[in-house]
Amino acid sequence: MTMLVTGAAGFVAAALVEEAARRGETVVAVDRTPPPPALAAAWAALPGRVRFAVADVLDAAAIGDVLARHRPAVVVHGAAITAGPAREAAAPAAILETNIVGVARVLEAAKAAGIGRIVHLSSASAYGAAAYDGAVLDEEATPSRPESLYAVTKFAGERTALRLGELWGIDVRAARLTAVFGRWERDTGVRDTLSPQFQATAAALRAGEAVLDRPGQRDWIYARDVAEALLALRDAPSAAPVVNVGPGREWSVACWCGLLAERFPGFRWRLAERGEAATIALHGDRDRRPLAAERLAAVGYRSAWRLERSFEDYMEWVAAHPALVAPSAAG
Template structure:
């Protein structure tokens, strides 16, 4: 089985590639940037074969050429610009060109090259302000109210992907990805705000003090579980629903992560910001988004997350020590 992944050099793209390669599948990676050297070495040890192609996801001609050459049966659209407010001001058009136009280019190329199924990866950011008050974000009942251009572009991409796949008669499912952290996350130039767990790890590794605006409570999704969730959608013979939340199904506060970091890095300190003090850990918003419901994915695909905070802590630091190495791209 061959799977083409757009955005394969990004955080989740690398994790998904690793997951599929470990299962003995072949992966065609399509991305404007190269995969890091650590990933090249890790992938070479796995039974599947990884083929890298450098290209712009907005270039439909290049996508058709790559798909025509390799003939993947499945395509996962992961390429995206995860924009902060500054990028929104400076490059709003590019956000939509990649996040929407790139998806449409991939679907058009898939239709021409005989792809049998498509998995489009969206984001929990499409729920937007609904996440301020809802007890749980449900695929069927929670309103979409994205706040920034990233979330708005992801909502637009969902609608456009459904329509174009329908016109071409291509099987398509959408997965709304929760807030991820873990191996392979780095500043790639298109991911403007790193996850809070990674930011805290960066401070801990240099023996600094982390200052938090609040003890943020979220349903943090370890990226290995995210990759497994996408893999479940790829492998599911039939989808009962047109879209699924890809989420952790449980919450934990950042204070628990800080406590674990403090046991590993004795010089690390953390605290909540005093009144008027500026935090040095950037959170995604001034509130903690409600958790995303996991019932559909659990009931339809049998997906159960494997990484609670203890398992994630152990696996992440094992990965840092044995795969990423001391000079990993987890920068200070």
């Protein structure tokens, strides 16, 4: 089966392309900029076939041309701007265009090409202010109260995809991802706050120090875990319209820093003193509740990527690509 993935030169979508190609699949990787040489080389070394195409998701004609040339069976839409407050204030229209209008453009092109199934990458940020209430965040029971412009656009993009799917008879499945870290995460220019795991690992490569304002407990999920979950969601005969993608367990950034300290003797980490500024951003000033995982289990996926396994796999990747994590320390 051929799968088309938008935003493929970025982070999560790049990990998805890698996992599918690892399984021997043919993937059409679409992005507005070519992948970095390291990513292209990694794809080329895998059993599957990755065909890269340059196209902007805001250009329905260009996306339509790629679909017509490669005729994929399914589309995974991952292109987005993961904006922070500064970008929200400086370029709101660009965020709205990519994260909402871009969804409509891709759906328009998919409809014209006769695509029957689309997996849309949404975000747990769609829960917004409700993310700190209750035991778990449930797709039905937990309301969506997005606050940041990124969260608003991810929720609106998700709703746009589902509505157009309903109107046009396309099987659209929205995957609400919890906080992701791991392989191929780097500064791409469209992710304003990189994961705490990335930040701490970069500090470790520089033999520096990481200062946390709190332990940072959350249901963090590794990029390969997400990729495996998305492929299960893609392949399931049926699925709920919105499915949380989380590991079903929690651990802390402090635990990650502890593993880094064992691996890198020059690295130090600690909790901030009163009034001291942290050096690691933990994606907000509170720890979000974990995502319910029952709907993901219903499509046949249960995470096997615990903290230690994720750490070892990521360290192997970091050793091969140190310049993508900490250019100043790569030598």
